[in-house]
Amino acid sequence: MSRTGTATAPSLRDRLRGQLADLKMPGALEALDDILRRVDGGELAAGEALAQLLGAHITLRNARRLQTAMRSARLPVVKTLGDFDFSFQPSVKREQIESLHTLGFLERKENIVLLGPPGVGKTHLALSLAVATAESGRRVYFTTLADLLHSLEEAQAAGRLTHRLRTLVFPTLMVIDEIGYLPITRTGAMLFFQLMARRYEHASTILTSNKSFEEWGEIFGDEVMAAALVDRLVHHCHIVNICGNSYRLRQHADLARRLHTAPEPADQRKEGRRR
Ligand code: ADP
Ligand code: MG
Numbered sequence: 001m002s003r004t005g006t007a008t009a010p011s012l013r014d015r016l017r018g019q020l021a022d023l024k025m026p027g028a029l030e031a032l033d034d035i036l037r038r039v040d041g042g043e044l045a046a047g048e049a050l051a052q053l054l055g056a057h058i059t060l061r062n063a064r065r066l067q068t069a070m071r072s073a074r075l076p077v078v079k080t081l082g083d084f085d086f087s088f089q090p091s092v093k094r095e096q097i098e099s100l101h102t103l104g105f106l107e108r109k110e111n112i113v114l115l116g117p118p119g120v121g122k123t124h125l126a127l128s129l130a131v132a133t134a135e136s137g138r139r140v141y142f143t144t145l146a147d148l149l150h151s152l153e154e155a156q157a158a159g160r161l162t163h164r165l166r167t168l169v170f171p172t173l174m175v176i177d178e179i180g181y182l183p184i185t186r187t188g189a190m191l192f193f194q195l196m197a198r199r200y201e202h203a204s205t206i207l208t209s210n211k212s213f214e215e216w217g218e219i220f221g222d223e224v225m226a227a228a229l230v231d232r233l234v235h236h237c238h239i240v241n242i243c244g245n246s247y248r249l250r251q252h253a254d255l256a257r258r259l260h261t262a263p264e265p266a267d268q269r270k271e272g273r274r275r
Helices: 010-022 026-040 046-072 094-100 122-135 145-157 161-169 186-199 213-220 223-235 247-260 264-274
Strands: 111-115 140-144 173-179 204-209 237-241
Touching: 010 026, 026 046, 046 122, 046 140, 094 237, 111 122, 111 223, 122 140, 122 173, 122 204, 140 145, 145 161, 145 173, 145 186, 161 186, 186 204, 186 223, 213 223, 223 237
Parallel strands: 111 204, 111 237, 140 173, 173 204
Antiparallel strands: none
16 A cells, blocks of 8 residues: 555654644653554544544653652552442442542532541542542642641741641642541640631642541540531531441451462362371
């Protein structure tokens, strides 16, 4: 088959390269030659070629955004919705979680509270929402409550509390993990309250806790303040109550089961030892 007349002219190729470089689209630039080769070979229709070119740009852009966010957002590890096994945790409604991952809650400045015992996937889901937010190009900040209070107390001691609070109001999404694991001082509770009051109706926060709201008074050492905090929190809030087994323990249970149902030769060895 002669490709004369259908092959992309070198001048057009150069123009496309120049345009992609000008638009700062390195992912698309890298994919260009291969896409044009497949267009010239009749493998790719024009529309599909465009979709692939833009797709290459988006893939690289998201990977870079995530890389940057991993540093600036202090995400400890990447977890995604795709890694979450819904069949293991039936109390988690797939529809609700998928809908949250479309990130409409950020536009509406709504909060999310993930409640449940250890190991049920609270941090996993908070992280996957943080990853999706970072990939969308928004600013994210991830912290545990203990680390957050430590940094606020430090700022207060250095006379920089107002500045620090202003910085922490800025991220479109803030994740505050592990509320309830460690006791909080009265000062810590007040600082946390100040931060949440500033973020209220301004930007979204995801909180995770192993304690129910009724127990928050105990965590914060002040029923009135905890009630005011919970009141603001639940006003525009999605509550994900997870009641199920720990995924960490499941992995141990699997291991134990595998050891008990080991293949033939191993069984025979055990039998031998027992005899
Ligand atoms: P929590 O924060 O509720 O204590 P994590 O989110 O840290 O629990 O979960 C513990 C570990 O188990 C993590 O490595 C997490 O990725 C994994 N995990 C938890 N639930 C699931 C699930 N339903 N599907 C896949 N992995 C899960
Ligand atoms: Mg956790």
